[in-house]
Amino acid sequence: MVAVSSANMMSTPATKLGAIVGGQTSCKAPEIEAFDKHLPSDVSIVSCHSLHGPGVDPKGQPLVLIKHRASDAAFTFVEDVLSCLGSKHVYLTREQHDRITADTQAVTHAAFLSMGAAWCANKQFPWESPRYIGGIENVKMNVTLRIYSNKWHVYAGLAIMNPDAQKQIQQYAESVTELFKLMLGGQRDELSARVHAAGEAVFGGSRDREDLLLKDEVLDQFSLGELPEKRLKNNHLSLLAMVDCWWKLGIVPYDHMICSTPLFRMWLGITQYLFRNPSLLAECIDTAIDDNTFRADDLEFTFAARDWSSRVSLGHFEGYREKFERIQSYFEPRFPEATRVGNEMIRTILEKTT
Template identity: 55%
Template sequence: MVGYNEKDVVELGVIGMGDMGRVYAKAFARAGWKRVNVCDIPTKYQALKDELQGTGINVLPDGFAVARRSDYIMYCVEAANVDKVVAAYAPATKIGAVVCGQTSVKDPEIRAFEKHVPQDVHIVTCHSLHGPGVNPAGQPLVVMRHRSNDEAFRLTVRILEALNSKIVYLSYQEHDRITADTQVATHLAFLSMGTAWKAAAVYPWENPSYVGGLENVKTLMMLRIYSNKWHVYAGLALLNPSAKAQVRQYAQSVSELFKMMIQEDDQAFRNRIAAASEFVFGKSATTTTKGQSSMLLSDDVMDKFALSAIPRHDWKPNSHLSLLAVVDCWWKLGINPYAHLICQTPPFRMLLGSTEYLFRTPLLLEDSIVAALREKSIRADDCEFYTATRGWVECIEQGDFEGYRARFEGTKEFFRERLDEGAKASAELIETIAKRTAASNSTANVHSKL
């Protein structure tokens, strides 16, 4: 499309005005496109119209109205509902238009597009690897060209540039494999932490074993996940064909490490941790000095975002079973987490930073190992974590959306009073880490030119 300004002639459409639909619609409107047409379910039409009055966003009654007049249409719906919604509205798509989706798992979305979208319509889909509470600027945005000519593909990229994200180009199969590798075990770890604390009737900020340093990060990211909507995580775990191996191995890693802990099998436990550490972090992992190891986390950053008032001298070491199992899982599956940073999400970035900090801080790692093998006072909590992990994996293995929802909402209710605070603090933590990483990369780039 050369010789005229696309913004003057192209109309954009968003079907599904949930949290992420709003992020995209508002970004498109700010970028100055001629018209941004949006809709949600028909019963929300008037409320949405009143809400967006004066924003320049054109609210329409339903997906038919959006599809008929828009040159680019984004479906922002739950992965579990994408086939039903696409089936309803795709036949009304304009000839030559582009359809896109914003689901976290692409296999069911692409199957829906191939089944229902007319052959004279282009398919270029995407996925923003962050939640609605994160500034999309600089965050990864995966663009997947599935069925389009060059002109439609270039137009799609231009449209998505409105988010100022870091665009990564993959196939939808690569996307699902990498997001399974990076997100599934990440979410499972934080979900299981929350469920374990709920089962034990323990708020981590009130327990000396769960405050300070890494525990601040773990608690904040747990609260962040439970402050979001359950379907965001359920779709990825239950519908991604690459996810099952991840959840099975993470549960197996938790189980096998926990058995060694209760048997106090010192040598086998240490050998297992050392092997996983060497695979993921290299031989230097056990010799790096404290404070110089993590590319993401440091004591000053982690302590800044504490939710607890318990003084530092009262903190107690714990096993960090959840983090040990993550690294063990990566080792057993042969996953190099650093290779997947192109598709990193804020929770994954925090989890990788936390594991790196633990494994590359020798005194902290030794405290964790000793606590795991000798500190009987934390065995009950680790047992709750083991049980919670098994429960989540069973739910995922069965493909049980309602069971997933009930488990998620039950834990969410337990932490309800601190969810808003946790979400706000975790957003600040993510922003702090993003700035530190950007500054570090900038310095590295300068040095590489000298």
């Protein structure tokens, strides 16, 4: 099999007769379009995408295979070659892949990127504050640092080149903004009604009987700071907005579990944990209305979500890179420890959710 970058097609007329060509990009629309335009008709096109980062063991993780233009024999050959990864093969079309990738990755990344931007704007290292230690907060911190320790283009390409991703990132920014306005206005009844409507749409019905993907006793193992004696209350705007976004877009995240990344499983796990715990959810709403502790953080988070959405909508790669690398440099001293703890957390959580 020959792997050809969709960004460099100058040599494609010289592709070996009867070759099989594929790509590993996270957005298949431009890749397949380039292959169709530049590759000779005798060349088979079988694309793929591993739904995990480079630091995750591929064994058992989903690997999407797209039989775009190929014989059964050529497709079987590609499957045999890729079987050495030990991944779980998932068969999709290009359109299905891009929609599901947007559903499971784009908004997840936007949420964590916005958290990092907010902490950087407030000159915070969250693991040094008792406000962000323990349970759910460990996922927020570890995954945010994990994302910022990677290359900017991994996330920019997925967000900017996938039209479905752009729509979802825009809706997430709108959900964050609208919920934050309800909090600022002290509109308890309106906030409660909206949060519970979103929760019912995403986690209600038969899904209410789903086992919890994550529990505090698992998450508490992976703190970057010292555990406080008493957990501080948080309104979890980022999580409330995620479920609101899924509700507004008609997305049922459980439908995509077969194609879910480790980060998405953790994100879904902590949102499910929050919304399936009535007392904790009520505490979030009360905190959002009555407690100003997180107001500065929430303000910067709202600014960040809107800013990331604007840069993505404009297709501004350099603008995306500038913001990403500026925040990356702020957190860089903690990347080695965060990567170690994050890898251990992911490994432990995957064992309990797969």
